[in-house]
Amino acid sequence: MKSTKEGSKFTINHSNFPLYNELPNLKIQLDKTLKICEQRLKLIDFYDQLSLQQTTNSNVKNQNILKNKTEDTNLIDLYSEENLSNDNLSFFLIACLFCKTELERLWLANIETKIYEERLQKFNVDTINLLSIMKIPIQFEKLMTSDTKYKLINFRSNILTNEIKEVEVIKIPFEYVLNLVPSMEFHIQKGFVYITRAEAISIICNNFKEECIKKYTNINKSLERINSDIRISNLLKDLEKEREENKIRNLKKDTLKNIDGKVTLEDIEYHAQNNYPLCMYVIHKNLTNDSHLKHNGRLQYSLFLKGLGLSLNDSLKFWQNKFSAKTSLDKFNKDYAYNLRHTYGLEGKRSDYPPYSCSKILALPLPNMQESHGCPFKTFSDDKLKSLLYELRLKELDVSKIMEKKKEPPIACIKFFEARFPDTPFEKVGVHPNYYFESAYKGLKKKKNKSSIVIEDN
Numbered sequence: 196m197k198s199t200k201e202g203s204k205f206t207i208n209h210s211n212f213p214l215y216n217e218l219p220n221l222k223i224q225l226d227k228t229l230k231i232c233e234q235r236l237k238l239i240d241f242y243d244q245l246s247l248q249q250t251t252n253s254n255v256k257n258q259n260i261l262k263n264k265t266e267d268t269n270l271i272d273l274y275s276e277e278n279l280s281n282d283n284l285s286f287f288l289i290a291c292l293f294c295k296t297e298l299e300r301l302w303l304a305n306i307e308t309k310i311y312e313e314r315l316q317k318f319n320v321d322t323i324n325l326l327s328i329m330k331i332p333i334q335f336e337k338l339m340t341s342d343t344k345y346k347l348i349n350f351r352s353n354i355l356t357n358e359i360k361e362v363e364v365i366k367i368p369f370e371y372v373l374n375l376v377p378s379m380e381f382h383i384q385k386g387f388v389y390i391t392r393a394e395a396i397s398i399i400c401n402n403f404k405e406e407c408i409k410k411y412t413n414i415n416k417s418l419e420r421i422n423s424d425i426r427i428s429n430l431l432k433d434l435e436k437e438r439e440e441n442k443i444r445n446l447k448k449d450t451l452k453n454i455d456g457k458v459t460l461e462d463i464e465y466h467a468q469n470n471y472p473l474c475m476y477v478i479h480k481n482l483t484n485d486s487h488l489k490h491n492g493r494l495q496y497s498l499f500l501k502g503l504g505l506s507l508n509d510s511l512k513f514w515q516n517k518f519s520a521k522t523s524l525d526k527f528n529k530d531y532a533y534n535l536r537h538t539y540g541l542e543g544k545r546s547d548y549p550p551y552s553c554s555k556i557l558a559l560p561l562p563n564m565q566e567s568h569g570c571p572f573k574t575f576s577d578d579k580l581k582s583l584l585y586e587l588r589l590k591e592l593d594v595s596k597i598m599e600k601k602k603e604p605p606i607a608c609i610k611f612f613e614a615r616f617p618d619t620p621f622e623k624v625g626v627h628p629n630y631y632f633e634s635a636y637k638g639l640k641k642k643k644n645k646s647s648i649v650i651e652d653n
């Protein structure tokens with residue numbers, strides 16, 4: 196049993212395992228709070244990556260991700276009472292960042308549940324006692340292994356035994372297994388379902404996820420009040436800023452290095468047709484057709500282009516050229532050039548604004564009829580999305596695979612990538628549009644290299 200760290204007397208078990216029912220009552224300095232929240236964000240990003248890789252058939256298996264599992268992702272561990280309080284506090288504060296939309300709430304709840312499950316297993320927590328603490332009304336019953344009810348449990352658990360003996364099984368109200376694998380067969384009697392101890396962990400995690408979503412919804416309702424405390428609102432702003440800045444740092448470190456900084460004005464049309472994620476493809480297409488783009492779309496697209504390494508001068512030329520059919524040079528310079536210089540940090544606060552991540556794009560307000568921003572997997576109707584996918588000449592099977600995942604935009608985005616770049620390894624697709632581009636660009640380079648191999652005759 197590994198519930199204590201060597202040399203430490205603190206033990207984590209079912210009675211003190213985190214349930215996040217209330218904020219801890221503790222005095223803590225703001226800079227320390229910021230640090231523990233940053234650690235939790237790293238943990239969340241790590242598990243987000245892991246689950247994205249696990250959901251796909253990518254050749255880039257989990258090893259790549261696990262290889263990057265650094266000390267940081269282990270930081271919020273439960274080896275002391277202080278860590279337990281920090282864990283509780285950061286759970287609530289991070290929820291303030293991702294509670295505004297249903298999609299964000301579901302996304303965060305899924306990740307927190309994965310972390311929870313790993314901890315349950317790591318600390319070998321007594322799940323039956325935890326079920327009672329979670330106020331899930333369970334009962335016990337003694338059954339003979341020859342009983343049909345037990346045989347059904349056996350069948351699910353794949354435990355084959357011919358030995359006839361008495362065993363104790365758990366009975367749980369039917370409603371708690373509703374979200375478990377739908378194809379599983381359960382024995383139901385008087386509203387109770389028979390499960391094994393091993394299956395209790397899925398029930399706990401399922402219940403935990405539902406509770407997380409309820410908590411995030413309540414936090415969202417109280418967000419105005421929470422933000423009225425200037426210390427907390429500043430802390431949340433710092434966290435968001437730091438997260439976005441980390442992303443741009445990584446982009447600069449990885450993406451721009453990998454694409455050799457070779458995205459120029461001349462390449463844009465080609466890349467838009469071939470290597471853009473769907474969100475940027477849609478914006479580029481609407482910009483080309485309408486010779487105009489509303490504010491949110493301009494910001495989303497210009498930051499993406501900046502992330503690809505397009506210089507400010509090229510960016511100004513690109514936008515001026517696209518707008519030229521409807522906007523004079525004077526008007527362009529007066530109304531739009533300032534904002535572009537601003538995104539490059541040369542006007543106003545001179546901040547180096549990072550390209551939007553998928554979570555940021557998904558949290559943007561829904562576009563109206565004249566707007567093009569956002570993630571099409573979220574903002575488009577089924578029919579509109581389908582016809583766009585066919586317009587891009589995707590095969591019927593690929594279109595169905597994407598449509599099946601429409602409610603989970605990052606996964607749909609991965610399916611879209613896989614359809615356009617079969618057998619191409621990818622990383623962080625569905626996390627950031629610029630990473631989508633990087634993976635597409637690398638796939639393109641590989642194809643070009645392959646096609647340039649010359650086979651010499653003997």
Ligand code: SF4
Pocket residue numbers: 472473474475552553556557569570571572604605608625626627628631
């Ligand atoms: Fe763009 Fe991200 Fe949506 Fe993909 S998931 S289309 S990259 S916003």
